[in-house]
Amino acid sequence: MFTCTVCHAQECRNELVTELFQIDGQYVLVERISAVVCARCGEESFVRGTTEKIRLLVHSRAESTNSIAMPVFEFA
Numbered sequence: 313m314f315t316c317t318v319c320h321a322q323e324c325r326n327e328l329v330t331e332l333f334q335i336d337g338q339y340v341l342v343e344r345i346s347a348v349v350c351a352r353c354g355e356e357s358f359v360r361g362t363t364e365k366i367r368l369l370v371h372s373r374a375e376s377t378n379s380i381a382m383p384v385f386e387f388a
């Protein structure tokens with residue numbers, strides 16, 4: 313059963329999310345990751361093994377489908 317690690321709500325939705333990862337010093341944006349999203353606070357957690365699969369995907373140097381440029385800000 314689902315329990316949110318942040319707010320302990322027990323309701324969730326399955327969604328496809330987009331997430332930015334930093335792997336070996338390189339930023340990669342991964343789209344359409346299946347995640348479990350808390351219905352109350354929106355905390356995303358990935359299905360077990362997802363992070364590992366993303367790592368493998370990036371390490372295998374799979375052809376990325378797109379490249380984007382994004383602004384970077386420093387807060388401190």
Ligand SMILES: [Zn+2]
Pocket residue numbers: 316317318319320321350351352353354355
């Ligand atoms: Zn929550």
